[in-house]
Structure formats: C-alpha cells, structure tokens
C-alpha cells in the first residue's frame with residue numbers, strides 16, 4: 001500500500017493507493033464514469049464490464065482511497081501487441097479517472113507511480129494508452145508514439161486505379177457481423193501478429209467491437225460486415241454502417257458509408273473491400289475512421305488529392321523497462337550510441353545506456369561513458385514505434401544531442417517501414 005499526502009499538507013486529505021476486490025468494482029466504475037462525463041447509468045454497462053474482469057481478474061485495478069472512499073482509479077489490459085521486433089506483452093492502461101472534487105492534488109500521480117512499479121515488478125516492459133487529453137501523460141513518461149488518420153472520399157473521386165490488384169477468384173459477401181465472427185477473427189489474428197500497434201482480441205473484445213446498441217447509432221444503420229473470401233477462406237473484412245439521405249429533385253440521394261474497420265491479408269482482397277465500400281449505390285461519401293496514415297488507399301485511388309484526411313494522436317507508449325525494451329526491439333540499421341535517460345516515475349530506467357544494435361539483434365548495457373544523446377524517457381516511448389524521430393525532437397530543442405548526427409543514426413536504426421495502427425480506443 002502507498003500512502004500520500006496531497007500538496008498543501010495539513011489541509012489536503014491523505015489517501016492511499018491499493019488494489020480492489022470484486023465487490024468494489026461498481027464503485028470504481030461509478031468514479032471513473034463520473035470523471036469521464038459518462039452519460040451511461042453506471043449500473044447499465046456493469047454486466048458487460050463484469051464479464052470481462054471476471055475473466056481477466058481484478059488484480060490490475062489500482063485505486064486511491066480517502067478513508068474508505070474511492071477517489072481515483074487506474075487499470076490495464078494484458079495485451080499481446082505487435083511491436084517492432086514481434087508480439088509483446090503490453091499493459092494497455094485504461095479506466096483512469098479521479099473524482100471531480102479531488103483533482104489536482106496528486107491522486108493520478110500517485111496512481112501512475114504505483115501502476116508503473118507494479119507493471120515493472122511483474123516483468124512488464126511496456127505500457128500503452130489512448131489519452132483523453134494530450135497534456136496528461138508525458139509527465140508520467142508516456143510518449144505520443146503513433147498518429148492515425150480519419151479520411152473522407154467523396155463521389156466522383158472514389159474510383160480505384162486500373163492497375164490496383166484485382167483477383168476474379170475473390171468474392172465479397174455482406175453479412176450480419178455475428179454470423180462471421182470466426183472468419184473476421186481469423187483474418188484479424190493474422191494481421192495483428194505483424195501490424196505494429198494492433199493487439200490480439202479475445203471473444204470479449206470481439207463482442208465489444210460488434211456491439212450494436214440502437215441508441216449509439218446516431219441515425220446510422222446497424223453494423224454490417226462485408227467479408228472477402230478466396231478459395232481457401234476469408235482474406236479480409238470491412239465493418240461498416242450506412243446512412244440514407246434523400247433530397248427529392250435535383251439533389252438526389254446522398255447517403256454515406258461509415259467504415260469502422262477494414263482489414264485484409266492480401267492486396268487484392270483489400271481492393272475488393274475498398275471497391276465495395278466506395279461504390280455502394282445511393283451514397284456520395286465514404287468515411288474511414290482510425291486507419292494507418294500510410295493506408296494503401298492513398299496508392300489505390302485515382303485522385304489521391306481528393307481524399308480529405310485528418311490525423312490524430314493514437315497510442316502513447318511508455319517504456320517501463322528501458323534496457324529490456326530496447327534490447328528486444330528490431331533495428332533497421334546498425335547503431336552504437338550511449339543514451340542518457342531521465343525518468344521521474346520509474347527511477348530504475350534512469351542513467352546511461354549503451355545500445356549496440358544491428359539487424360541481427362541488440363545489446364543494451366548500463367555504462368558511465370559520455371552520452372551521445374540525453375532525453376526524458378517519454379521521447380524514447382514516442383520514437384519506439386518508428387513513426388516519430390528523435391531528430392525532430394532535437395530540432396525542437398527537447399532532446400539534447402551531444403554527438404553530431406547521433407539522433408539521425410538512432411532514427412535510421414529505429415525506422416519501421418510501415419506506419420503503426422492500433423485502430424481501436426481501449
């Protein structure tokens with residue numbers, strides 16, 4: 001148990017950070033729901049949440065308690081997530097909230113400190129999260145590591161190039177998602193093993209993904225699943241909704257397609273799915289949500305300048321064990337460098353680390369040698385997925401380079417050819 005006294009000791013109440021048992025779970029849901037401005041009746045979603053945590057266990061929850069009152073909470077999923085180098089155990093931090101009248105007294109700081117220590121003690125090397133606000137987590141050592149894209153393609157610019165890969169042996173069929181869960185799960189399993197940022201889904205995740213509550217449809221259709229199959233089975237799927245819109249007279253129909261997820265294991269299957277969602281009759285726009293910034297769509301449409309895209313921060317990555325995480329990562333180029341890390345919340349990471357890496361593997365050792373680069377651990381987390389460079393942070397003045405071009409050499413080694421994609425807020 002960790003005991004803290006808030007700033008302004010004397011007036012501020014004392015709280016402790018501890019785990020919970022199952023009976024306290026509804027109160028955690030209530031506190032976090034209130035913090036997150038949830039409009040849901042806390043009791044309503046409880047059964048579904050219970051189903052998950054009864055399987056995963058309640059031992060990852062941490063709460064801040066004032067007397068016997070819960071005033072803040074955090075939690076994490078035990079993910080297997082694809083990272084550069086392969087699938088890894090990642091703590092997917094979720095359910096963070098502090099009771100509105102107990103904010104800015106250090107409750108979250110205490111929860112974060114304890115959670116990191118616990119993940120580290122259990123052998124964890126990584127944590128990742130989606131942040132409700134971008135100003136919260138870098139102080140705790142998380143770096144904004146990936147960007148994802150939302151895009152809209154409007155008629156008549158939806159045509160795919162004549163040389164897009166097409167296979168007449170593939171067929172697309174439309175289903176209710178529940179009917180094709182096993183096929184979608186098979187495709188996703190294969191993709192999630194290699195797509196940096198994706199995590200493997202269990203049945204409970206799938207039921208959350210295809211959950212289709214009428215009140216949440218906002219005028220859109222029920223969720224549908226287009227599955228593309230070849231002679232050996234499914235090769236991809238698109239989960240999407242539609243919305244009908246009619247303007248009688250010259251306006252005509254201008255319905256829309258809202259793609260929640262489009263995944264394929266072969267290029268021709270992806271083309272088939274794009275052609276399906278971009279060409280539904282009576283629609284004039286297709287919206288894609290949370291796709292990779294280098295999504296193949298850019299290369300497939302005839303007129304890429306007509307894709308209206310916006311990017312947003314997706315995964316924040318925290319290296320819980322710096323030498324462990326750096327030594328099991330893959331490297332695109334040889335590099336030898338001493339990196340000096342500061343880490344307020346995980347002091348075991350602080351110090352100088354010599355990285356000796358090439359395409360065959362990496363050695364990471366503690367050293368007293370002069371550093372080539374000095375940085376806060378959050379910058380390493382931000383660079384870990386290969387989408388953001390250290391050089392850009394040197395240019396911004398938030399990472400210090402002692403040896404000319406050291407950051408550039410590290411960036412070349414940390415490079416990953418494809419953009420990360422998590423695609424699902426957890």
Ligand SMILES: CC(=O)SCCNC(=O)CCNC(=O)[C@H](O)C(C)(C)COP(=O)(O)OP(=O)(O)OC[C@H]1O[C@@H](n2cnc3c(N)ncnc32)[C@H](O)[C@@H]1OP(=O)(O)O
Pocket residue numbers: 035036072093094095096097098099102103104105106107108109110129130131132133135136139
């Ligand atoms: C992974 C997820 O679950 S994301 C969801 C996060 N939860 C929410 O957004 C729900 C609404 N917000 C809250 O519950 C709370 O405001 C929290 C959890 C964001 C912060 O909790 P607090 O107990 O107030 O944080 P704490 O007092 O430890 O603050 C630590 C530092 O972070 C800063 N900080 C905290 N929240 C924010 C914020 N939203 N924006 C900017 N800075 C913040 C504080 O000012 C403080 O700075 P300092 O160290 O310079 O003094």
